[in-house]
Amino acid sequence: MQDKKIIKSSFIIIILIVLGKIMAFIRDALIASKFGATYVTDIYMFSLGTVMLLTTIGYGLTTTLIPMHTENIENKSQEEKNIFVSNILNTVGISTIVFVIIGIIIAPYIIYIFAPGFRENLEVYNSSVYILRIMFTSLFFVFIQSIVTGVLQAHKEFYAPAAMAFVSNIIFVIYLIFLSNKFGMNGFAIATVMGFAAQFLINVPRFKALGYKYVFVINFKDKNLIRLVKLMLPVIISTSIIQINLFISRYFATTAYEGAVSALDFSNKLNMLIYEVFAVAISMVIYPTLSIFATQRNNKEYKNALLRGVNVILLIMVPASIGVLILREPIVSLIFGRGAFDEKAVKLTANALMFYTPAMVAYGVRDILYKAFYSLQDTKIPMINSFIGICINIILSLILVNSMQVSGLTLASAISAVATTLILIIILNNKLNGINIRYLLKVFVKITSSSLIMGFIIINIRNVCFTQIGVNFKGDIISIILCFIIGVFVYFICIHILKVEEYMYMLELVKKRLGKNKS
Numbered sequence: 001m002q003d004k005k006i007i008k009s010s011f012i013i014i015i016l017i018v019l020g021k022i023m024a025f026i027r028d029a030l031i032a033s034k035f036g037a038t039y040v041t042d043i044y045m046f047s048l049g050t051v052m053l054l055t056t057i058g059y060g061l062t063t064t065l066i067p068m069h070t071e072n073i074e075n076k077s078q079e080e081k082n083i084f085v086s087n088i089l090n091t092v093g094i095s096t097i098v099f100v101i102i103g104i105i106i107a108p109y110i111i112y113i114f115a116p117g118f119r120e121n122l123e124v125y126n127s128s129v130y131i132l133r134i135m136f137t138s139l140f141f142v143f144i145q146s147i148v149t150g151v152l153q154a155h156k157e158f159y160a161p162a163a164m165a166f167v168s169n170i171i172f173v174i175y176l177i178f179l180s181n182k183f184g185m186n187g188f189a190i191a192t193v194m195g196f197a198a199q200f201l202i203n204v205p206r207f208k209a210l211g212y213k214y215v216f217v218i219n220f221k222d223k224n225l226i227r228l229v230k231l232m233l234p235v236i237i238s239t240s241i242i243q244i245n246l247f248i249s250r251y252f253a254t255t256a257y258e259g260a261v262s263a264l265d266f267s268n269k270l271n272m273l274i275y276e277v278f279a280v281a282i283s284m285v286i287y288p289t290l291s292i293f294a295t296q297r298n299n300k301e302y303k304n305a306l307l308r309g310v311n312v313i314l315l316i317m318v319p320a321s322i323g324v325l326i327l328r329e330p331i332v333s334l335i336f337g338r339g340a341f342d343e344k345a346v347k348l349t350a351n352a353l354m355f356y357t358p359a360m361v362a363y364g365v366r367d368i369l370y371k372a373f374y375s376l377q378d379t380k381i382p383m384i385n386s387f388i389g390i391c392i393n394i395i396l397s398l399i400l401v402n403s404m405q406v407s408g409l410t411l412a413s414a415i416s417a418v419a420t421t422l423i424l425i426i427i428l429n430n431k432l433n434g435i436n437i438r439y440l441l442k443v444f445v446k447i448t449s450s451s452l453i454m455g456f457i458i459i460n461i462r463n464v465c466f467t468q469i470g471v472n473f474k475g476d477i478i479s480i481i482l483c484f485i486i487g488v489f490v491y492f493i494c495i496h497i498l499k500v501e502e503y504m505y506m507l508e509l510v511k512k513r514l515g516k517n518k519s
Contacts, residue, residue, distance in 0.1 A: 063150075092147060
C-alpha cells in the first residue's frame with residue numbers, strides 16, 4: 001500500500017513539473033516573439049539571472065531546513081515547532097528586507113561592473129538599473145517561500161511546492177499575451193515579482209493546515225538558527241555553480257553583440273530542460289538510498305546504488321544530448337522562431353546550444369556525485385569543486401569569447417562542467433577505495449556507441465525531411481517527431497543488443513510488473 005502511495009505521489013509530482021516546464025516554454029516562446037533577441041530581452045535576462053543566482057540562498061535554506069525540522073516533527077510539540085519556524089521566518093524576513101534595500105541602492109554599480117556592455121548606451125543602462133531594482137523585490141517572496149517549502153517537505157507534502165513553477169508561469173503567460181504590448185518589459189518585471197509572490201502564496205494554505213501559526217519572535221542568537229546558517233553555506237556554494245557560471249557567461253555576453261545574452265539564456269533553457277526533468281528527479285530518489293547505506297556503513301550496496309544512479313543518468317542524458325545537438329536548429333526555430341525572434345536569432349541560439357550539450361550529461365552525473373558526498377556528510381569537497389569550476393569557466397571565457405563569442409562562452413561552461421565532474425569521480429573513487437570505474441567506462445562506451453548510431457540515423461532523417469519538405473515550420477515539426485520516434489527505437493535496439501545492465505534491469509522490472517497485472 002505504501003509503495004502505491006509513493007508511486008501515485010511521484011506520478012502527480014512529475015505531471016506538475018512537466019506542466020510547469022510546458023508553461024515555461026510557452027513563456028519563453030512569447031518573450032522571444034514579443035521582444036526578440038534584443039537589448040530589451042538582454043536586460044530582462046540579465047536581471048532575472050542576477051535574482052536566480054541569489055535564489056540559491058533559498059535553495060540552501062530549504063535543503064538544510066528539511067532534516068533539521070524533521071527532527072523537530074519527531075521530538076517537539078506544536079508550540080515549539082511554531083516558535084522555531086516563526087523565528088526563522090522573522091529573522092530571514094528582516095535580513096531579506098535589508099538585503100533588498102541594499103540591492104536596490106547598489107543596482108547601478110551591479111550593472112556597471114557585471115554588465116559592461118549595457119553602460120555604453122545611456123538608455124539601455126538606465127532601463128537595466130530600473131528593471132533590476134524591480135526584480136530585487138522578488139527576493140523577499142523567494143526566501144520566505146523557501147522556508148515554508150522546507151517545512152512542507154519535512155512533512156512529506158510535495159504537491160504545492162511542485163506546482164510553484166506552473167502557477168508563476170501562468171501569470172507570466174497572461175501578461176505576455178494581454179498586457180506586454182501596452183506595458184512592455186517594465187511591466188513584465190513587475191509580473192515576475194507577482195509570479196514569485198504567487199509561488200509563496202500557494203504554499204500557505206497547506207502550511208496552515210498542518211497546524212502552524214505565526215508567532216512574533218525574533219532571536220538572531222538562537223542556536224538552531226546559527227546551526228542552520230552554518231549548514232547552509234557550503235550547500236549554497238556547491239549548488240550555485242550552474243547559476244554562477246551562467247552569470248559569468250552573461251557578463252562576457254553583454255560585451256559581444258546585441259541579443260547575445262538572450263541567445264545565451266534561450267540556449268541554456270533548452271539545454272537544462274532534460275536535465276531538470278530527469279536528472280534532478282533521479283538524484284532526489286537516489287539521495288535517501290545512499291544516505292541509508294552510508295549510515296549502515298554498507299559499502300558494497302552504497303557503491304552499487306551510486307553506480308546504478310550514474311549509469312541511469314548516462315542512459316538518458318547521453319542520447320538526449322546527441323539528439324539535441326543534431327536537431328538544435330529545428331528545435332530552436334520551432335519553439336522560439338516567430339515574431340521578433342528572426343532567423344538570425346535562431347542561428348545564434350542554435351550555435352550556442354551546440355557547445356552546451358556536453359554540459360547536459362555532466363550536470364546530471366555531477367548531481368549524483370554531490371548527493372554521494374552529502375550522504376557521507378562531506379560538504380567541503382563539493383564546495384571546493386565548485387570554486388575550481390568557476391575558475392575554469394572564467395579563464396576559458398576570457399580566452400574564447402573574442403574568437404567564438406557566445407558559442408565560446410557555452411563551450412567554456414561545458415568544459416568546466418565536464419572537468420569538475422571528472423575531478424569528483426576521481427576523488428570519490430579514492431575516498432571509497434574504488435567505485436569500479438572500469439565498469440562505469442564500459443557502460444559509458446556502450447551507451448555512447450548506441451547514441452552515435454542513433455545520431456547517424458536521425459541526421460539522415462533530418463536531411464531527408466528538409467530536402468523533401470523544406471526548412472520551415474512544417475519541416476521542423478515533422479523532422480523532430482520522426483527523428484524522436486525512430487531515434488528512440490534505434491537507441492533501444494542498440495542498448496538491448498549491447499546488453500546495457502541498467503537497461504536490462506529496468507526491463508526486468510517492467511516485465512515483472514506486467515506479469516503481476518496479468519495474474
